[in-house]
Amino acid sequence: MSQVHEAPVDGSADAGQRPLRLKGLTKEYATFTAVKSLDLEVPQGAFFALLGPSGCGKTTTLRMVAGLETPTSGTIHLGDTEVTYEKPYKRPVNTVFQNYALFPHLDITKNVAFGLERRGVKDIKKQVDDMLELVELTSQAHKKPTQMSGGQQQRVALARALINKPEVLLLDEPLGALDLKLRRGMQLELKRIQTEVGLTFVHVTHDQEEAMTMADTIAVMNGGVIEQMGAPNELYENPQTTFVANFLGQSNLISGDIEGREGNHVKVRVQGALASIPVDRAHSESGQGWLGIRPEKVLMAPAGEPIDAPGDVITGGHVTDVSFVGVSTQYLVKMPWGQDLMVFEQNTGARPIIPVGTKVDVSWQPEFAFLLDASQDVNAGIEED
Numbered sequence: 001m002s003q004v005h006e007a008p009v010d011g012s013a014d015a016g017q018r019p020l021r022l023k024g025l026t027k028e029y030a031t032f033t034a035v036k037s038l039d040l041e042v043p044q045g046a047f048f049a050l051l052g053p054s055g056c057g058k059t060t061t062l063r064m065v066a067g068l069e070t071p072t073s074g075t076i077h078l079g080d081t082e083v084t085y086e087k088p089y090k091r092p093v094n095t096v097f098q099n100y101a102l103f104p105h106l107d108i109t110k111n112v113a114f115g116l117e118r119r120g121v122k123d124i125k126k127q128v129d130d131m132l133e134l135v136e137l138t139s140q141a142h143k144k145p146t147q148m149s150g151g152q153q154q155r156v157a158l159a160r161a162l163i164n165k166p167e168v169l170l171l172d173e174p175l176g177a178l179d180l181k182l183r184r185g186m187q188l189e190l191k192r193i194q195t196e197v198g199l200t201f202v203h204v205t206h207d208q209e210e211a212m213t214m215a216d217t218i219a220v221m222n223g224g225v226i227e228q229m230g231a232p233n234e235l236y237e238n239p240q241t242t243f244v245a246n247f248l249g250q251s252n253l254i255s256g257d258i259e260g261r262e263g264n265h266v267k268v269r270v271q272g273a274l275a276s277i278p279v280d281r282a283h284s285e286s287g288q289g290w291l292g293i294r295p296e297k298v299l300m301a302p303a304g305e306p307i308d309a310p311g312d313v314i315t316g317g318h319v320t321d322v323s324f325v326g327v328s329t330q331y332l333v334k335m336p337w338g339q340d341l342m343v344f345e346q347n348t349g350a351r352p353i354i355p356v357g358t359k360v361d362v363s364w365q366p367e368f369a370f371l372l373d374a375s376q377d378v379n380a381g382i383e384e385d
Contacts, residue, residue, distance in 0.1 A: 018079030019043050020065065020168055020200060025074035027060050034060040036224040037074065042202060042217075044167075047194050049203045049211040052221035053247070053383060058204045061221075062170050065202065066095045078167060094161035095170040098177055100153050102145040108132070108156050109141045115164045131159040134193060151182045155189070162197060171203040175210060187213045208248050212236065220244050222381070236294075238281050242372055245292050246381030252298065252341045253290040253378050258371070261285055266371060271337050275312040276366040288374035295342035297368040300331065303359040311365040317341070319358045329353050333360055 020042040027035040035057040042048045050058040063069040065076055067088035076084045083091050102111050112131055116124045132138045135155040145153055154174060161169055174190075175183045191214045194201045205211050211218050212232040219229040220243070228235055228244045239245035242253060256270040266282040268275045268291050275291055301307045303315065320340065321332035324347075331343040331354065341362060354360065 017044050018081070018167060020202070021075075021077040022061070022065070023075045023077070025061065025064060025076065026072045027057075027064060027069060028072040033224055035064070035071075038224075038226065040219065040226070040229075042168075042200060044200055045198050047191065047201045047203065047214055047216045049205060049215035049218045050221055051205055051208065051211040051218050051248075053206055053381075056221040057224040058206075058221045059172060062095075062172055062202065062204045065168070066093055066170055067091050068095075092167040093170060094164055094166040094168075095172060096154075096157050096161050096174050098173045100145075100157040100177075102153060102156055102160075104145050107142050107144055108137060108148070111145065111156055112159045112163055114160060127163055131163045134162070134196065135159045135189075149182075150178050151186050151189075154178065154186060158190070158193065162193075162199070166199065168200045168202060171201060173205055174203070175205075175207075183210070184213075190214055212248075218248075220248060222247075237368075238370055239292065240283050240372070241380070242290060242376040242378055243381035245370070245372065246379070247383070248381075250295055250342060251292045252295060253292050253372070254339065254341075255374065255378075256289055256291045258284060258286055258289045265366065268371060270312075271314065271335070273312065273314045275369065277369045277371040278367055281367075281369065282371040284371055284373040290372040290374055290376065290378060292370045292372060293364045293368060295330070295344040296328070296346075297364050298341065298343045299363045300333065300343050300345065300354070300360050302354065303361055305361075307361060307363045309365065310363045312369070313361055313363045315361045317360050317362055319354055319356050319360060322353060322356055324353065333362060335362075 022038050022040040025035055025038040038061060050061060052058050060069060064071050067086060071084060075082055078092065109128055113124055113128045116127065132141055135158055137152060137155055140148060140152060175186050178186060187210055203215060215232060217229065218232055218235055219226045220235065222243050228240050235244060235248055239248065245251040245253065254270055256268040259267040259269055264279050265276040266279060266285055268277060268289060270291055299307050316336040317333040319331055320334045323330040328344045328346050333341045333343055335341055343362065
């Protein structure tokens, strides 16, 4: 049975222009709380991602919006209309799941037309043709799902959901079944389609790259709550928690003693060296802290040699591992206090790869660093292989 729910025709004045609002949304089970008093507003027309590891509450949140789970408390609104307890088929919401749930005995045209035919809509040929053109499957219209690739099946599922003209399209790990190369291509396709149709997309994923490639706004979830929400570049460049710093990309987090504010910067004593962090990137101003710097923002040179555009410098490291990954070379540098720092250097050909065992100095520009409270777990958000 298909898991796609047909969106009802809504004649209200603001239909199609309504933000999705979650207020105090909570889902409790017998032994744990999956979602804890979630407050969230998704603007109409946004491509919004709920990002987090397995068990963080993102899929439960999506299922409550779809009507497939009943909240323990809290409300779900579309504009001023509450839909918290509406049946799934009465909500102007459609869901595309990872398994697509296509009808194997129907061709692509019939799969896409299914929702409209079920509601008794007449003269649907142009709508179906337009939708197949949108997802670039016009030439595949008479094939059965089993004759199509995973990426094509994903686009059929998308077309079948979009043709019902939902106000909100929910995407539950929709690319999870695809291989890496196809998944990257489909990320761009999904973004193109969302831009063309202008609908609100809410996309659940555990894949950081997927969220950052497609979403206008990302909410990073952990343990049933939102750790941080914002544009992808904001979350990546200025994480506010160790979980976000580690889960969204990779970070070097170095222990330091915060010496206080000096003008527009906070000064931190890091293993004997003095570092500066801009005030708007310092999320603690006293006591101990974690100075964070992304690996690609760290500059490195053999000990004593000049570093391009040096900022805050720490000496005394040595290279313990070198990995060539095509566009960049990834180094591990053992620092005097025993910590390994990650350094990613683009392979521009400006200099040869630095071999293992080389003594090096590292540096970074203060404007790229961030500062977090030392009470947070330094390993939060690091996924185990």
